[in-house]
Amino acid sequence: MKKAVFSFFTMRTSGDYSWWDDFPIAIGKCLKEKGIDHICFYRGYSDKSRYPKDIQNILLHKDIQNPFKVKQIVAPYAKRYDKVIFHHQTPSFLSGLWVFNRKFNRRYSWITTEHDSWSSTEFSSSKRLIRSVLRGMGFLPNIIIGCSRASDNRITNLYGSKGVGFIYNGINLQNIPEPKPLNDMPTKVLFVGRLEEYKGLWPLVNAFRTLEKTDNTKLTIVGNGPLYKSLSDFIAQHDLGKRIVMMGHSYNISELMLKHDFIVIPSTYEENCPITSLEAQAHYLPCIYSNSGGLPETQIQGKTGIMIEKNNPDAIINAIKYFQEDISRFNQMRLDARTNSLNFSINKMAEKYCELYLKVFNDENIASI
Secondary structure (H helix, E strand, O other), X not given: OOEEEEEEEEEEEEOOOOHHHHHHHHHHHHHHHOOOEEEEEEEEEOOOOOOOHHHOEEOOHHHHOOHHHHHHHOHHXXXXXXXXXXXXOOOOOOOHHHHHOOOOOOOEEEEEEOOOOEOOOOOOHHHHHHHHHHHHOOOOOOEEEEOOHHHHHHHHHHHOOOOXXXXXXXXXXXXXXXXXXXXXXXXXXXXXXXXXXXXXXXXXXXXXXXXXXXXXXXXXXXOOOOOHHHHHHXXXXXXXXXXXXXXXOOOOHHHHHHOOOEEEEOOOOEOOOOHHHHHHHHOOOOEEEEOOOOHHHHOOEOOOEEEEOOOOHHHHHHHHHHHHOOHHHHHHHXXXXXXXXXXXXXXXXXXXXXXXXXXXXXXXXXXXX
């Protein structure tokens, strides 16, 4: 019996950010060992994509929302197999994948993983009932995965508990040499992420604005997005150019992490399982992080970082001072961060997904994950 998992990354360009290639390839290796094919669809492929051109399958996000396009583009591949799992790796549930409705054809199953962050939401029991009915009819995914307990709770509130669970994200744990202990207080601070309001950038830059003039703590902001110009203007207006550096997009995140002392993730939305938190710890970087969704699940309060409340510049300043007031403690936090990152390997993540796929292919009753 020929089996395959089709993974859809219709909001991602392969090669733009290596993690969106790394974990599908890890899953593909795991599936190959079990005799199962893995076919990926992206919205496009950059020169840095790890996929050979002969297996580069393109499906735009607008196309996966169109059942006619899905049938035209995806169905010819699906017909080659006896059983197929369609795994939609996107936050949008407006999908034309319902044309492969399991109620009409037991060859097919539909899984969605929600990777993105979210705003605080009031949950409606009536809307949850409607969604549950649509799922029962096969017009929404029969299995919905989050990337943290917080995401799992949110999905349960939205869709009911059946076929809902979470699998933590994982990263490639590079062989990074243990850094030499710092002798001077840590002053090199890093932010990595898309420059959006919900990333908590305004509380962050305002915290650095209010630091004493004699303080030599410096912030590097890495990323692009809608706030780039307004942040740059703010930095110029308040003469913060020597204290805050705007780097724009970078493909060398690992190299930048090795050059900094700690990282700040001050998100105001509910984070899912942010890769930046995991990669920073793998690079021996303690973290100042907000109490945001699943973000605290990736850290150990007081050991790998300091948790702060959202939208609070003073809390950021106090956390920076905590890092700086005891060098011995900070050096131990660096080691603890690396140790904690080992719990989030990409191979462990791939194995968890492969276990789920096998249960689906074996028609096991999956009440929870």
